[in-house]
Amino acid sequence: MRTTLAISVLAAILAASAAQAADLPPHTAPPPPYVPPPPVLTWNGVYAGLNLGGGWQDPNSSNVWNPAWAGPGWGGPGWGGPGWGGPGWGWGGGNSGGTGGVVGGGQIGYNFQFSPWLVVGVETDFQGTSIGSSGGGGWQGWGGGVDTARINWFGTVRGRLGVTFPGLSQLLIYGTGGFAYGDVQRNFWWSNNSVVQTGWTAGGGAEWLFLPNWSVKAEYLYTEISGNQQNWLWNPGFSLNNINNRTRFHTVRAGVNYHFNFGSPAPVLARY
Incomplete structure (x- = not known):
């Protein structure tokens, strides 16, 4: 009797345990760790960087420092002769060719990406240079002195308009243009002076965003600046x-930029 009762109690306990186990949720493996998606590459925001390259003066550049003293007419037939008022006036000017030099400096700018393929921005840069130029042919003043022009430094403030390509949003092809200024030193025989000239610049380039905050670029610019009052020694x-x-002058340079991405709107690419 006691054996039968013990067996019955044990069977009831086992049945209750089985029913409770059936009510428990099934065992599952722990969820995998969260891996954030890769950052969206965007051109939006402020950037700054450095550049280095080379440049050369255009053969059509005017390197005349003081043509009244450079023309052959000064010591020629007289005050009324062809040198003073005639075709000999500018013989000391022109340019027989330019010498190249090194260009280097820094830039800072801002980009806004309007769509997955359109980027607009503004950039300013400042460059030191060793670009020089030889003087014009012909007799160059007393004793045959030579006119030369040297670009000591220049800067630009430019707009940029660029495009990217489907599946290649990290590559930006752009055109650029705007205001330019620079310090031009003109040397003549025994003296020299320099003046800040102003003008314009235009060109284009390509930039590669190889990391979310870093890019490299290659760029070409044509620059034309001008100004007068550069002959103060003999000019009242x-x-x-x-x-x-x-x-x-022309410049070709390569550079690297760091993109800060602060103060920029949410990545436009995420909305498409």
């Missing part, structure tokens, strides 16, 4: 020596 302000010197 009313003579024809007060000419407008035009300085034209």
Whole structure:
């Protein structure tokens, strides 16, 4: 009797345990750790960087420092001769060719990405250079001195308009143009002076965003700046020596930019 009762109690306990186990949720493996998605590459925001390259003065650049003293007419047939008022006036000017030099400096700018393929921005840069130029041919003043022009430094403030491509949003091809200024030093025989000239610049380039905050670029610019009042030594302000010197030069440079991404709107690419 006691054995039967013990067996019955044991069977009841086992049945209750089985029923309770059936009510428990099934055993599952722990969820995998969260891996955030890769950051969306965007051109939005402020950037700054450095660049280095080379440049050369255009053969059409005017390197005349003081043509009244450079023309053959000064010591020629007289005040009324062809040198003073005639075709000999500018013989000391022109340019027989330019010498290249190193260009280097920094830039800072801002980009806004309007769509997955359109980027607009503004950039300013400042460059130091060793670009020089030889003077024009012909007799160059007393004793045959040579006119030369040297671009000591220049800067630009430019707009940029660029496009990207489907599946290649990290590559930006852009055109650029705007205001330019620079310090041009003109040397003549025994003396020299320099002046800040202003003008324009235009060009284009390509930039590669190889990390979310880093890019490299290659860029070409053509620059033309001009200004007068560069002949103060022999120019009292009313003579024809007060000419407008035009300085034209080319630059090719490579650079690296860091993109801060602060103050920029949410990535446009995430909305498409």
